[in-house]
Amino acid sequence: MSNIRLAFPFVNGRNGVRRFTSASVKLEKSGDCQNKSVAARPFTCTFTRTMATTNSHEKRSLNYDNLNPNVKIMEYAVRGPIVIRAAQIAKELQQGVKKPFNEVISANIGDCHAMGQVPITFIRQVLSSVLYPPLLDDPKIPDDVKQRSREILKAARGSVGCYTESTGLELIRRHVAEFIEQRDGYPSDWQNILLCGGASDGIKNFLKLFLCNVDGKLPGVMIPIPQYPLYSATLAEMGITQIGYYLDESKNWALNVDELERALEEKKETCIPKCIVVINPGNPTGQVLTKQNIQEIIKFAHNHNLFILADEVYQHNIYAEGSEFFSFKKILMEMGEPYSSMELVSFMSCSKGYMGECGLRGGYAEVINMCPEVKVNYLKSVSAMLCSTVIGQACMDTIVNPPRKGEPSYELYIKERKAVLDSLNMRARMVVDAFNSFEGFSCNPVQGAMYAFPSITLPPKAIEAAKKNNQHPDVFYAFQLLERTGICIVPGSGFGQQPGTFHFRTTILPQPEKLKEMLGKFRAFHLEFVEEYK
Known part of the structure; x- marks a missing residue:
């Protein structure tokens, strides 16, 4: 047995214990950490190995002691300990272990097809045809599908098994630029488009550009709290300072400029703020920023010389009446100089929207007003990865270059797309209405994206029980929910929240009947939980 000391950026409560598949983590108090957010001070923990070790371990070239310390401290809550336990429970059910439920409902991650969403026919027909060109001779394949497939294959030198340019196929980059022009009404240069392996891959490739100490200070990147854990994990892995700014829950998770100023002022003595991340529509909060709010953010970024990173992967997912998606580029251009010359990168993905093609790993980045010398080196850095998956590139082409009115695939495409978005709209209302009917719950409207982020008031005895169990209270609640109902959610402490x-x-992704069943189980559990800890 051996003990190893770790430092984690996420707080899971005073003296908390987190259990993994083959090890347990016992936390040691480092100041009063209870109820602190993701932006709070880190805590220290002791990792107790439960597997057998030998002296040969110490002789390995790469061992725990010389492992990259940034990798040690990074965490990704969406696939954290609760999700690991959910996978274990699913296996136990398969093995015949008796539980008070017969399945695990994975409401922890935005994986549309895993939750029963049916793929869009046009997308899959194009992908099938480029993967298996003999389908181009099949009379059942529509002519517009064949045309697009042939164009992609020609651009890819006859096979999607070939490498493409590092930035992706020029044909598809041109189609992305045309899509952006039609969306925003402003020109888009295809040479500013980079195709990437999902938005996550593109975001990580971009953020590493900021890895440079200046006058002994680390770079800093502003991220919203609550945030998508990709950002906190990536910043931790790269050794970039996280500057967390709180979204205003009382105003449906709006972004408050005074809070931006506070967060920046608090950190600027220890780092050099370089970039601000904005997720719109929001993940995990589901808000859609107004035009005025975007204008305020742009002015703030201009005043502090910040590069804007706009995560816009949910731009098709708009539900609430009166909500509308505005791209940061569109507003930037509408505002004119000096704002229209600001540095901006925006990201889009084929994983969300009405498509939900998460596993194909397709995405794009549009970079505008980047320093030319920086752009040369950015492209050099991207080239080291050869190219993103070509089938992912082809998928992105089907999204930015969909069937047009009058083409054979158009009617079915519109019908399927509308059905998906209408269903998501209905499920967004179902989730919000249900949670707002629970005792001690408060849930803002899900204006967009695919998630709800309700606030919950836990009984004092439940908070005390969490302490005794060495868990953060929302982690305790989530584990209880999983073990009793099979519903897997992600605690708010993994995204960050106000102390x-x-x-x-x-997620709002379970299909309507399954979602209704899930919410019913959730209600029954919560009533029992409150009664138990009243």
């Missing part, structure tokens, strides 16, 4: 508040993220 003293408790939340969790759930």
